[in-house]
Amino acid sequence: MKNIPIIILVQILAATALLAWRYLLAYGEPNGYAAFTSFPAAGSQALLFLGWNLFLALVPYALSLLLPMAQHRLLGAAVLFIWLLFLPNAPYLITDLIHLRPRPPVPIWADILVFFFFAWTGLLLGLASLLNVQRYLLRWHTIKQTHFWIIGFAVLSSFGLYLGRVDRWNSWEAFLEPMHLLRHSLSLLSDPPIVLLAFLGFFTLLQGLGYAFFYHLSTSNPKTSTR
Structure with a gap:
């Protein structure tokens, strides 16, 4: 799957175009500019957080x-550590679906399209990232x-x-509060709430199955057609 970077580039451009299109739907009205400049509600209404x-x-x-x-292996380990810290940001776009609600004058179907497209793009970025790391670890x-x-x-990541x-x-x-974050994480793991277990189960399964699927696609040889 050498064309993954191209697919991702197309996905990002399409997601950006969708967000711009939705902006026109939200602020294309006569009073659109006045509504857009009424912060902080404007950022949420325009879904700028998705960008x-x-x-x-x-x-x-x-x-x-x-x-x-x-x-150098040590340099690779440092990059890998930073990569792991930011990896949850990819599937995080899936959880942005909790913000899906009616936002007149934008029709709800338009927001469904935007949210699900961004969620899919985030998942794709995460899976492509995992594939790249797997090849590096080889x-x-x-x-x-x-x-x-x-x-x-x-x-x-989950x-x-x-x-x-x-x-x-x-x-x-x-990096800013490492000890505070470490203590908080250990406290969570010592007595994990049910929501944490659900997150771990669902998103580990989602990323694992997605990785297995894309790994199979990337390693399978195309069959030659015979007459």
């Missing part, structure tokens, strides 16, 4: 593209070992997704 979240979802994918350039591990690494990353969506932590706070 920011899409940018954050791009970060782990971009980092996964940089991994092959890391010639330098030092067997194929079977890399699959176990990916499963572990999917579990950690935990980070819970921290971001439910507890409202940001990826960069791992």
